[in-house]
Amino acid sequence: MLKYNFKYELKFLLRSRWIQLLYIILLIVFGFSVFNGKQKVDKIKNTIVAAEKQVKENDIMMLKLIDSIEQGYKVSVPRWTVPTNPMAIGNYHPRVAAMKPLQLSFISTGQADLYTSYIKPTVSADDYALNFTEMTSPIQLLFGSFDLAFVIVYLIPLLIIAFSFNVFSSEKERGSLRLIASQPIQINIWLLQKLGLRFFWLSIIFISTITIILLIVSSEIFLQPRIYITLLALTLAYMFFWFVLAFIINIWVGSSANNAVALIGLWIIFVLLVPSVLNQLGNTIYPMPSRTLMINEMRAKKLEVTEKQDEILDNFLRDHPEYATNDPSQTTGFYHRYIASQKLIKEEMKPLVNTFENQLKNQQNLTRSLKWISPALIMQESLNKLAGNSTEDYENYRIQVINFAETWREYLNTFLFNNLDFSTNDYINLPKFEMIRDKFSVTSAILTLLLISISLLLPGLVFLNKDFYFDE
Amino acid sequence: MITTNNLTKIYGEQKALDQLNLRVNQGEIYCLLGANGAGKTTTINLLLGFIKPTSGIALIDNMSVHQNSQETKKKLAYIPENLMLYSSLTAIENLDYFSGISKKEFSKSELETFLIDAGLQKEVFNKRISTFSKGMRQKVGIAIALAKDAKALLLDEPTSGLDPKASNEFGLLLQKLCKKGVATLMATHDLFRAKEVATSIGIMKDGKLKEQFKGDKISLSKLEKVYLNTMDYKS
DSSP states (O other): OHHHHHHHHHHHHHHTTHHHHHHHHHHHHHHHHHHHHHHHHHHHHHHHHHHHHHHHHHHHHHHHHHHHHHTTOOOOSOGGGOTTSHHHHHHHSOOOEEOOOOTTGGGOOGGGGTSOSEEOOOSSSOGGGGOOTTOOOTTGGGGOOSSHHHIIIIIHHHHHHHHHTTTTHHHHHHTHHHHHHTSSSOHHHHHHHHHHHHHHHHHHHHHHHHHHHHHHHOGGGGGSHHHHHHHHHHHHHHHHHHHHHHHHHHHHOOSHHHHHHHHHHHHIIIIIIHHHHHHHHHHHHSOOOOHHHHHHHHHHHHHHHHHTHHHHHHHHHHHOTTTOOOOTTOOOOHHHHHHHHHHHHHHHHHHHHHHHHHHHHHHHHHHHHHGGGOHHHHHHHHHHHHHTOSHHHHHHHHHHHHHHHHHHHHHHHHHHHTTOOOOHHHHTTSOOOOOOOOOOOOHHHHHHHHHHHHHHHHHHHHHHTSOOOOOO | OEEEEEEEEEETTEEEEEEEEEEEOTTOEEEEEEOTTSSHHHHHHHHHTSSOOSEEEEEETTEETTTSHHHHHHHEEEEOSSOOOOTTSBHHHHHHHHHHHTTOOOOHHHHHHHHHHTTOOGGGTTSBGGGOOHHHHHHHHHHHHHHHTOSEEEEESTTTTOOHHHHHHHHHHHHHHHHTTOEEEEEESOHHHHHHHOSEEEEEETTEEEEEEEGGGSOHHHHHHHHHHHTTOOO
8 A cells, every 4th residue: 555655645746736836935945044044144253253353453463562562662552551561451452252153053043143142351341241141041032033943943834734734634525535445445554654655755855955955055064964964853853743743633633624723723832832831931930030130239239349449459469369469569550459349249249140040040941841842842942052052052152251251350360460561472371262062962852852753643553443434 | 245134323313224134146236216314325334334333234245344344345346426536646547546555456558458348438548537527437436346356336326417328338337247246236316227227126215125126027117106105205
């Protein structure tokens, strides 16, 4: 039976122009979404390149100035920007701490449209500027831009529904099912084969169209076939889930209209409703404290410490003897007091910042623990991971930037508190930022999708063993 | 070949079929006459195993339809009132598909022979079913039965809507199959065609078999009279 179903299902799909239609639709939506994503990624890349170029140009000027000063020339720049002053380096010649896009970044915008792709941490800026408290759970990102992830998560299930909702019911409604059922075959196996073949053909169409589009737009991806295969495997597992749903609905629901309504209803539940409910649940169980409160407290704390900066500096030097020298010529100025007060502010603000961060983490953990309820969520999160734009990626970036900012300050503070000038020889030792990406795997996501699909398929397969009867 | 023993089907309060006893031997054409709702289609659905009987048994070649569904379906062919084949496939493709899923594989020339035997003209073999008239589709249905080498044929008002010529051709085809030993049970409203082709005729009303005759023992006018009397019509 499979041989004949295979042969004639293909003929049927070709003659009813389903295959041609799907090719056209997928080429258009994949083409547009990949182009769209690529544009965004190129923009990010260009922004980072421009920022790095600007730093390089500034560095050339800076080194020239230092060289002039070292040779005893007088330079005509404002006093506070003279580059032998370590705080001038720290504030006016920061390094670029960039989160460079990955090869597959164009597939999913993820958090990329919410957060900056690079930061230039300075010695005087506080870490709260790096506090991504607006970072949301990936659920909200489901309502994102028209990228490949949007097409896969939202549109592919709709195409599968259109392609499979009436495989059984249309035969029933046309009357051909009676002729089929009069043959010595098991109707449910026949239906399983028909839907299985549709999954097969849609998979072939998906693989070929996405491959064509990637070859045109981003052929370098094929240099890393693992990424390409992972993307395919993930999407096929997600498509399989929707075909399983279609199979169940075809067996258990009646007319084509009812099937369509049932499948659209499931699409709304899995793609829209569950993510939204989980989002609300996260906000209700772990509400974020007021950001205004945090800013007000921060201001009050700043005011308080500014008023007693001399006392703070004394305490700071007592706590950090490495910065306190016995050189009687050492003078303390604005930056000495500022750095010391910043440290204090940071420590005092820690509990409040932690409250924000913990609530955010709790929200994300809740979502993570319940994401299996919606395969759309699993899919979106996995595509974000593949694209390197996931919540975890940005959290990782944030932590690395904060650490880098600390390294940057510490490096230049040594000069400040030892009354040392910054020289051309020190330039090479300036801390540099290189983001280290966490290793990730979407294998568990693929397995979860398959597990969900199989656990749904099982009742259907049990039903397969029963004899088929027309509605009585 | 086709047998029903006290076959009964009840839907809720309504008896669709009441203790039907019927026997169609090889080479016989049994025509079931009756008004709409008399139980003709229910009988055919029960013989096809499409619905479960409330009581009684339906047999094809002495095998219970409901206990040996796959085996009995191998031996029977079915042509409904509107034979819905795959409209985007050609006649020969439809025949190949329905034979194939029944695990009967034929070469192209063999398939063509079945279509010729069913009375279809060669020039339409490769035309899509969507362009076929009802009569032509019924012939493809006969070809499917021939390819299946069916021993029993179940027909549910197959000549309804056919023009007299097509109806006559269909009748001749049935007689041809009859000579090959096929047992045919045909539910119909068409008294004339029943008289023409049937070896036995039964009249059903309210799920019961009210009258039975040998086809050659009754004239068309008498058949009509008995039919109308059974239906309580005043002529």
